[in-house]
Amino acid sequence: MTDRKFRFAAMSRRAAVTGAALAAMAALAGCSGSGSGSSTEGDMAIGASEGAKVTVVEYASVTCGACAAWHDQVWPEFKAKYVETEKVRFVFREFPTPPADVATAGFLVARCAGEGQYFNVIGAIMDSQREWAAGTPPRQSLLRIAQEAGLSQEEFQRCVTDEAAIAAMEQRVRAAAAEGVSGTPTFFVNGERVSDVSLEGLSTVIDAALAEG
Template sequence: MAPTFKFAAMSRRAAITAAALMATAAIAGCSQKSGGAAEGDMALGAAAGAKVTVVEYASVTCSHCAAWNKEVWPEFKAKYVDNNKVRFVFREFPTPPQDIAAAGFMLARCAGDDKYFDVVHAIMESQQEWMNGVPPRQSLNRIAQGAGLSQAQIETCLNDKEGVAALEKRIRAGIDAGVTGTPAFYVNDQKVVDSSLAGLSAAVDAALAK
């Protein structure tokens, strides 16, 4: 078995930032919109400027996010993303344990844009392993190596000051947008409470019909 990585201080710093900001989320200002383009967005489907943009704020350590990713995402993707009907934007919003979430997001970005979503989805799927006693850090290490990162690259990634600063900035942007939990969905800036396929489809179809 490959050795698990030593958990970097920089990823812990990002976790501390996430925890501190989450603690104040309930009283954060909501002046910013959620659907417009933001620095660091990871997107699939239609190009920027599409008629309909769906934004998901999620965490790789959020069980509800993992459930949505497993149960709803495949059909939603086939219905709207693969055919470029909508632009789907994924935004990182680390939830407890924040150190694992922060590390997971950093590793996903270090794996490269072409592997980002694969890594994020794999980490969400690995939550089942954690429930069965596998240390989350071991799962992250396995997934990162499977995405082509060497042990040295993993350590470099988790100690990247610029990467941590960028993640902190994305967390702050989510708080400023009024996000208080995950998963959170917005269709053209309008929050959609019903995240089922039917609920999201109703909002997306209405936006497409305008």
């Protein structure tokens, strides 16, 4: 899936090293934790405003096949039922998985595209996993998606080699590890981890929380 030229030449040396560091953080993360529903630095959220009765937190990676499947098969209905109606606050937290340097670059591109386009770019990158499986270098897909979001090739390159942004990503991964996140996708509803992440499984927990007095 990974194009070595992209991994070790097109990104900065720090970004390539960070990929290994992020993967190590994920591997060392514990298996328990509360998955705090409170806001953390760098959160990307849509739906209801902060302080909503129900907050759903997803930890995901743009290189995770299961995450791409969830966003393809469950997200459209989930979004229509809970996000667009502002019944819940949906928080997306980035947790790069192997190849972590590609995931990191993807998340950086989504952030560089701006908050208004962030979720659309995340979805486009997850969709591009099919291209990678067919032999398209990830860098080619990421550059195309960045340009479709309005970034020039030069802006794309600056984006994926931004050391301050990469350092902030490392901090977010450490925060996820502290919450006990060890894989993706991982979901929490009001701080409680949910194992059944089908629409039905999530709805059972969300609807019960919404119905509470």
